Amino acid sequence: MARGDDLEAILARLRRAAADGQHLGATASLRIAVLLGLDVLTIDLITAGAGTLELVWCDPADGLGPELGNLQYTLGDGPTVEAAQEGYTVSEPDLATTDQARWPLFLPAAMRFPARAVIAAPLRVRGGIVGVLTGYRATPGAMTASQSRDFRRVRHGLLPLLVRSAHSLSTSGSGRGEGLRCYREEVQQAAGFLAVTLAIPPDQALARLRAHAFHHNRSLTDLARDALNRRLRLDDHTL
Template identity: 75%
Template sequence: MTPPDDIEAVLARLHRAASDGQHLGAVASLRIAGLLGLDFLTIDLINSAGTLELVWCDPVDGPGPELDDLQYTLGDGPTLEAVQHGYTVSEPDLATTDQARWPLFLPAAMRSPARAVIAAPLQADGATVGALTGYRATPGALTASQARDFQRVRQALLPLLPRSAPLVATGGSGGGDGLRRYRDGFVRVM
């Protein structure tokens, strides 16, 4: 599947995949991050143990899983904050973010390519089920149009999530359908 070249084509493919009863693996080849002005995206879902699990990333072989793992390991960060509090978290320049906000995550993230982040809770039927997190390798806020498109993509991904969480692992390599069972042991986030 050739990645679409505009956000409207991505939204149409997401809606079509949802209508066809597909899961996130069906949209793994879409290069959504770049169309949103981001370098990498992750989706974490709350599993049956009540903790977050990485289930999708774009690109599959990018640094998104490592940044996700930092938050899991260290116990703070934008994805955890978005899920715990139910609101969108945006930091346009991680280098100038108050260290007290994420005292463990920020120093570690500064050793990664990430320089800006946005994380939004994924909510269904009034409950938070996970988070969509995007990172940029350069500092700077999303434009109003990019922020609006980020929220539109977030909404379009929601119908794909229920069928995505229980899928079998594809392993930790860059291949497969972009879905994986990421952790076997979990830290409770709620």
């Protein structure tokens, strides 16, 4: 089967999943990124109230996608952040030659990872942005016209599943929606633990964790694990 036929089959599967009321979990093993000429696809959901980006889906599920998503989450800077805040599609064919003034924190940090090209597109529902679909490739170069068209078709196909998963997340008593992987669950737990320890609001606790991770050039997830396992001293002197 040709790659184009593969994509048509996946788009048909996305339509069936949406018609059947399924969630993003239905796409977990479809290997969509490679059919678009990308190495990674991610979806970040904009959380209600706080307005932060929460990584909820990656193709493939682990590796570069979560790492780059967590990097932008820690720094508050990067293509996914820009797409969410400004509401337009962001595309850079070569991160190594991108003007550093665009993403002064993200670009130098991203050079430690095998990512050289990126596209990030807002996901809209009734005119409002609910999330961002981001694609990364390890080699530089712009997407072809057909790849860009297929990227838009995949974005359209994934959106109904994201909306259903997001609704499930917002109404679930456990705080997670069916089909959504909580990539930063440990970070949220650590922020809650810090909030109780220092008697500060949860958003301030999260901001302190992010600042500490940035200042010490550490993964936010690893930092959260240290906090939860009591390997990190949580007080006003360290955070």
